[in-house]
Amino acid sequence: MINTPDSPQGNLWEVFIQAKPGIPHKHAGSLHAVDAESALLSARDVYTRRGEGMSIWVVPSHEIVASTEAEADSFFDPADDKVYRHPTFYEVPEGVKYL
Amino acid sequence: MTGNQALFEYLLHRGDNALILAQRLGEWCGHAHQLESDIALTNVALDQMGQARMLLTEAGRVEAKGRSEDDLAFFRVEREFRNALLVEVDNGDFARTITRQFLFDIFQFHTLKALRQSENEFLVGFATKSLKEVTYHRTLSTDWMKRLGDGTALSHDKMQDAINVLWEYTPELFDITEGDAVLTKAGIIPDMEAIKLAWNEEVRSVIAEATLEIPNTLGYEARGGRIGHHTEHMGYILAEMQYLPRTMPEAKW
Numbered sequence: 001m002i003n004t005p006d007s008p009q010g011n012l013w014e015v016f017i018q019a020k021p022g023i024p025h026k027h028a029g030s031l032h033a034v035d036a037e038s039a040l041l042s043a044r045d046v047y048t049r050r051g052e053g054m055s056i057w058v059v060p061s062h063e064i065v066a067s068t069e070a071e072a073d074s075f076f077d078p079a080d081d082k083v084y085r086h087p088t089f090y091e092v093p094e095g096v097k098y099l
Numbered sequence: 100m101t102g103n104q105a106l107f108e109y110l111l112h113r114g115d116n117a118l119i120l121a122q123r124l125g126e127w128c129g130h131a132h133q134l135e136s137d138i139a140l141t142n143v144a145l146d147q148m149g150q151a152r153m154l155l156t157e158a159g160r161v162e163a164k165g166r167s168e169d170d171l172a173f174f175r176v177e178r179e180f181r182n183a184l185l186v187e188v189d190n191g192d193f194a195r196t197i198t199r200q201f202l203f204d205i206f207q208f209h210t211l212k213a214l215r216q217s218e219n220e221f222l223v224g225f226a227t228k229s230l231k232e233v234t235y236h237r238t239l240s241t242d243w244m245k246r247l248g249d250g251t252a253l254s255h256d257k258m259q260d261a262i263n264v265l266w267e268y269t270p271e272l273f274d275i276t277e278g279d280a281v282l283t284k285a286g287i288i289p290d291m292e293a294i295k296l297a298w299n300e301e302v303r304s305v306i307a308e309a310t311l312e313i314p315n316t317l318g319y320e321a322r323g324g325r326i327g328h329h330t331e332h333m334g335y336i337l338a339e340m341q342y343l344p345r346t347m348p349e350a351k352w
Contacts, residue, residue, distance in 0.1 A: 034246075045138050
């Protein structure tokens with residue numbers, strides 16, 4: 001079982017922790033490991049020392065597809081001027097019940 | 100020997116095992132090959148320290164001479180320590196540290212499992228709490244044994260060297276003193292023969308899977324910890340561990 005990692009420290013992994021059942025896993029940080037098993041053990045040691053979690057995901061960093069800064073304008077700006085997408089845009093007419 | 104004396108000696112033995120191992124593992128802080136292993140080893144050290152505190156506090160209570168956990172940890176001399184020699188062996192390289200940890204984790208795991216059936220209420224509570232920690236230690240060190248033993252030619256050689264050095268220290272883990280025999284009879288501590296069988300089976304199977312070999316020690320077995328006869332390493336460990344409280348006994352932090 002010989003791995004050929006990116007660096008002598010292993011590959012980079014992203015760690016996601018779920019704090020309670022039913023809520024989403026949140027990104028906690030990253031670490032180096034040679035494979036999934038050791039990534040999981042290290043994630044437990046590095047990121048859950050103070051009772052932070054009850055479930056851990058580890059994902060190879062290179063598997064994450066991220067948007068780039070160059071795309072930011074086309075991705076996010078159109079949402080800026082669409083105030084009607086926020087519920088606060090609408091006035092609730094007087095007398096409406098059970099809304 | 101009265102039951103209380105025997106129990107005091109046993110608690111001291113187990114407490115000293117945990118204390119000295121914690122001190123050894125703590126030496127890795129800031130020195131492991133990567134941050135992840137650094138934190139993993141010091142996590143284990145802190146778990147062992149927690150166990151040492153519980154055991155030495157209880158030992159002081161059983162002894163009933165007013166000695167606290169700190170009195171027992173910092174104001175005894177080498178000959179009064181009862182830990183097995185295995186835990187004081189120097190860290191060597193990472194291979195030796197992880198192999199020492201593995202050999203000890205499997206011992207602790209099976210002992211704690213059996214201690215949950217003790218007639219002694221403290222030991223039941225202690226074992227139940229500590230078993231969760233030690234189950235994780237065992238997963239971690241077993242993973243490293245296989246990973247490095249069955250890794251590269253270099254990692255394999257380093258692991259084999261480690262087993263060659265440490266193997267002769269393992270029989271002492273299962274020694275029973277006169278006091279232990281009294282406690283075993285009373286159902287307070289488990290039968291060490293059964294623990295030894297379970298340990299042997301598990302250790303040998305992991306070592307085989309890691310493509311490593313049990314060395315031939317020509318019948319030589321290092322022992323003496325239970326009667327206070329320690330290795331040449333022990334004085335240095337205590338010097339470092341006890342320096343501060345002996346220099347400033349009232350220091351608080």
